[in-house]
Amino acid sequence: DTGVSQNPRHKITKRGQNVTFRCDPISEHNRLYWYRQTLGQGPEFLTYFQNEAQLEKSRLLSDRFSAERPKGSFSTLEIQRTEQGDSAMYLCASSLGGLAYGYTFGSGTRLTVV
Amino acid sequence: TQLLEQSPQFLSIQEGENLTVYCNSSSVFSSLQWYRQEPGEGPVLLVTVVTGGEVKKLKRLTFQFGDARKDSSLHITAAQPGDTGLYLCAGGSYSGGGADGLTFGKGTHLIIQP
Numbered sequence: 001d002t003g004v005s006q007n008p009r010h011k012i013t014k015r016g017q018n019v020t021f022r023c024d025p026i027s028e029h030n031r032l033y034w035y036r037q038t039l040g041q042g043p044e045f046l047t048y049f050q051n052e053a054q055l056e057k058s059r060l061l062s063d064r065f066s067a068e069r070p071k072g073s074f075s076t077l078e079i080q081r082t083e084q085g086d087s088a089m090y091l092c093a094s095s096l097g098g099l100a101y102g103y104t105f106g107s108g109t110r111l112t113v114v
Numbered sequence: 115t116q117l118l119e120q121s122p123q124f125l126s127i128q129e130g131e132n133l134t135v136y137c138n139s140s141s142v143f144s145s146l147q148w149y150r151q152e153p154g155e156g157p158v159l160l161v162t163v164v165t166g167g168e169v170k171k172l173k174r175l176t177f178q179f180g181d182a183r184k185d186s187s188l189h190i191t192a193a194q195p196g197d198t199g200l201y202l203c204a205g206g207s208y209s210g211g212g213a214d215g216l217t218f219g220k221g222t223h224l225i226i227q228p
Contacts, residue, residue: 042218105156
């Protein structure tokens with residue numbers, strides 16, 4: 001098992017463009033999470049999937065953000081009409097389920113909006 | 115909104131010294147986790163505690179969950195340069211609304227000087 005894989009590792013985009021990130025979780029993990037981390041801050045929760053169902057979305061997730069997890073496997077996070085404030089590290093994590101289990105995080109996608 | 119306050123925010127000590135970092139909240143958590151994060155990488159799980167008063171040891175690291183499940187501490191004995199990193203605490207609770215995402219503190223930046 002190669003852990004949680006995120007692609008791309010880095011993305012530089014112009015303001016107003018759309019970007020899409022991919023996360024491949026650990027295959028046995030049915031829960032998948034997206035977090036955003038800015039400099040000097042801890043990760044902030046964005047959204048959570050159990051299998052293919054998106055069960056929770058943070059108020060941080062504006063209408064420009066959408067996430068999918070087709071067939072309960074990999075997930076994508078799309079940001080439309082990017083803004084400079086979207087610049088951050090986007091982290092994906094997966095878990096076997098429940099708060100007694102820890103999360104396994106990917107290495108993240110660093111987004112820079114210029 | 116559940117908030118986790120970590121202290122100190124920054125800590126720089128000499129190799130061989132002992133240290134304690136703290137994670138405090140006014141909220142009760144069902145689970146509290148500690149992660150270590152290196153620059154440009156995702157957080158890596160160190161420990162999960164779920165029972166009030168629980169103590170877990172991981173080599174030179176000792177983790178304690180407060181009796182009231184509102185706070186936690188991480189103690190490192192004989193710190194080594196390899197312990198350098200950002201230490202994050204994260205709490206989760208079964209709020210009854212299906213919420214499953216962890217809330218992270220801002221982290222403690224630890225530097226161990228040789």
